[in-house]
Amino acid sequence: MSLRLSSSFIVGFFLSLATCVAQHTLMIAAAADLTALEPELARHASLRFVTGASATLAQQIENGAPYDVFLSANARFVDDLASKRKIEPNSVKAYAIGRVGVLWRDGKPHRIRDLAQNWVRFVALPNPQLAPYGVAAQQALEHAGLWEFVRQKAVYGENVRQALQLFESGNADAVLTSAALLQDKNPQVIPPDWHQPIIQKAGIVSASPNQAEAQKFLDFLLSPAGQAIFAKFGFSPPNQ
Numbered sequence: 001m002s003l004r005l006s007s008s009f010i011v012g013f014f015l016s017l018a019t020c021v022a023q024h025t026l027m028i029a030a031a032a033d034l035t036a037l038e039p040e041l042a043r044h045a046s047l048r049f050v051t052g053a054s055a056t057l058a059q060q061i062e063n064g065a066p067y068d069v070f071l072s073a074n075a076r077f078v079d080d081l082a083s084k085r086k087i088e089p090n091s092v093k094a095y096a097i098g099r100v101g102v103l104w105r106d107g108k109p110h111r112i113r114d115l116a117q118n119w120v121r122f123v124a125l126p127n128p129q130l131a132p133y134g135v136a137a138q139q140a141l142e143h144a145g146l147w148e149f150v151r152q153k154a155v156y157g158e159n160v161r162q163a164l165q166l167f168e169s170g171n172a173d174a175v176l177t178s179a180a181l182l183q184d185k186n187p188q189v190i191p192p193d194w195h196q197p198i199i200q201k202a203g204i205v206s207a208s209p210n211q212a213e214a215q216k217f218l219d220f221l222l223s224p225a226g227q228a229i230f231a232k233f234g235f236s237p238p239n240q
Contacts, residue, residue: 026213027066029057031073031200032159033098033133033178040229045217053159055130061086061205068208069217071200073098073160073178074132078201087203088211094238095221096230098198100136101179101187103167109188115141115174116149124163124172127156132198134163137176139195180233189234199238 025046030038031054038049050057050067058077061067062084070087072078075094081087104110115123128134134156141147155171157163160178167175179189202221204214220226227237 024210024213026068026210026217028069028071028217029061029065029067029205030071031057032131032161033073033180033200034071035161036180036183037229037233040232041221041226044220044225045213047217051161053130054132056158064207066207067205068210068214069202069204071095071202073198073200075199075201078203082203085206088206091202091204091215091218093202093218093222094199095202095218095226096200096235096238097192098133098136098200099179099192099234099236100133100140100176100190100195100198101182101234102190103175103177103182103185103187105167105173107185110174112144112188112190113146116146120153120173122153122155122172123150124166124175124177125150125154125156126160126163126177127158131159133160133176133178136190136195136198140176140190143194180235183233192236200235 025048028047028049030049030051032051035051041047054072054074054077057070058072058081061070061081070078078087078092082089082092114120125137126134128138138147141150155166157166160181163175163177164181166172179187202218204211208214
C-alpha cells in the first residue's frame with residue numbers, strides 16, 4: 001500500500017519544520033568586538049549574529065528589530081533598554097571586560113609615545129561618540145599625555161571593526177581598537193588602569209519568543225566554558 005501525499009501537505013510540512021528550526025535559532029545583536037568569537041560561540045547553540053556598533057544595535061532594538069539577545073560593548077545601552085522594558089531587566093548581566101590593543105604598520109612593538117612621531121601620519125580609532133573602545137582609547141591617550149598630538153591625525157571608524165579596516169586598507173599607520181580583534185596579530189595591550197573599564201553587558205530582548213533558549217545562552221556565556229572563550233580572545237572576566 002503506497003502513501004500519497006498532496007503537494008499542499010508537503011509544502012505545509014516543510015514550512016512548519018522551517019518555523020520550528022527558526023524558533024530555536026537565536027538572533028544575536030552582537031557588538032563588533034565579538035566578531036572573532038562568533039564561530040566558537042556558535043558551537044554551543046544555534047545562533048545567527050548581526051554585528052555592528054552597540055549604539056546602532058540598541059537603536060534597532062528600540063525600534064522593534066527581531067533580536068533575541070543583545071551583547072553590547074557598552075553597558076549603558078543595555079541598562080537604558082532595560083529601563084524602557086525593551087530588554088528584560090532581570091536578564092541583564094555583565095559578561096566581559098574589554099581591552100584596547102595597539103597595532104603598528106610595520107608589525108613591530110613600539111613605545112606608545114611613538115604615536116606622536118611624524119612618521120605616524122594617521123591613527124585609526126573607533127569613534128568615541130559611538131563606541132566605548134573609542135572612549136577608552138581617548139582616555140588612555142590622555143593618560144599618556146598624547147591625545148592632543150593624536151587627535152590631529154585621528155581617522156575614525158564607526159566601531160572597532162571599521163577602525164581595524166581603516167588600518168588594514170592602508171589608511172592608517174597605527175590602530176587602537178579591541179584587542180579581541182587583534183589576537184592573531186600579537187598586539188600591544190593598553191594597561192587597564194589607563195582608562196575606565198569597558199564593561200560589556202548582555203540582556204534578553206523583551207519581545208523575543210525564545211526566552212528560555214535565550215536564557216540558556218546567557219547562562220552559558222557566564223559559565224566557566226563560556227568565560228574560557230572570552231579569555232582566549234583577551235577579555236577579562238566581568239567580576240574583575
